[in-house]
Amino acid sequence: AQRVTQPEKLLSVFKGAPVELKCNYSYSGSPELFWYVQYSRQRLQLLLRHISRESIKGFTADLNKGETSFHLKKPFAQEEDSAMYYCALLNQAGTALIFGKGTTLSVSS
Amino acid sequence: EAGVVQSPRYKIIEKKQPVAFWCNPISGHNTLYWYLQNLGQGPELLIRYENEEAVDDSQLPKDRFSAERLKGVDSTLKIQPAELGDSAVYLCASSLTGTRNTGELFFGEGSRLTVL
Numbered sequence: 086a087q088r089v090t091q092p093e094k095l096l097s098v099f100k101g102a103p104v105e106l107k108c109n110y111s112y113s114g115s116p117e118l119f120w121y122v123q124y125s126r127q128r129l130q131l132l133l134r135h136i137s138r139e140s141i142k143g144f145t146a147d148l149n150k151g152e153t154s155f156h157l158k159k160p161f162a163q164e165e166d167s168a169m170y171y172c173a174l175l176n177q178a179g180t181a182l183i184f185g186k187g188t189t190l191s192v193s194s
Numbered sequence: 195e196a197g198v199v200q201s202p203r204y205k206i207i208e209k210k211q212p213v214a215f216w217c218n219p220i221s222g223h224n225t226l227y228w229y230l231q232n233l234g235q236g237p238e239l240l241i242r243y244e245n246e247e248a249v250d251d252s253q254l255p256k257d258r259f260s261a262e263r264l265k266g267v268d269s270t271l272k273i274q275p276a277e278l279g280d281s282a283v284y285l286c287a288s289s290l291t292g293t294r295n296t297g298e299l300f301f302g303e304g305s306r307l308t309v310l
Contacts, residue, residue: 091236129301181239182297
């Protein structure tokens with residue numbers, strides 16, 4: 086079965102603290118994984134994709150096939166990082182995304 | 195570029211009434227998706243179009259939901275009759291068509307439905 090699990094509904098941190106948003110997946114073969122973000126009053130948008138190995142807004146995510154994880158990390162959280170974060174998996178057919186339930190990140194000063 | 199445009203943004207109806215949502219994708223995007231987002235959940239795929247053809251509608255409850263994408267551009271999602279459990283946000287997204295989806299979907303702002 087193809088599935089994405091985000092175990093935390095809410096993650097609250099202080100500004101400057103490290104952040105790790107957890108994502109685990111279930112997939113047969115080599116997965117393609119993504120992080121999407123939704124800031125307050127904005128539309129859902131792509132943050133980063135594992136295949137690009139990029140760092141966006143200081144966030145990185147590494148695919149760990151052994152642990153079937155794709156955790157999103159940032160060393161120093163900023164208040165503007167407060168948003169809803171969704172981990173997503175490209176389905177086996179390569180035609181649509183399967184989303185996790187999302188984690189709300191709240192960064193306070 | 196306006197991005198994906200959806201309307202209405204909000205809709206309140208009584209149960210058993212019909213409702214329709216409209217989506218205009220980004221120009222040139224052949225693939226269009228309708229996702230359902232219940233409160234506290236992630237988006238779930240309802241239907242996917244490649245041009246005017248519905249190529250994946252396995253998750254669409256066909257007894258009350260219908261969708262169309264005439265001329266392969268705009269799309270309409272209809273519910274008739276609506277039930278209390280249909281209260282949710284209906285998201286439209288579009289993407290470029292390729293031999294393999296890049297995973298970048300461009301979402302609209304969503305249509306929030308409340309059924310009383």
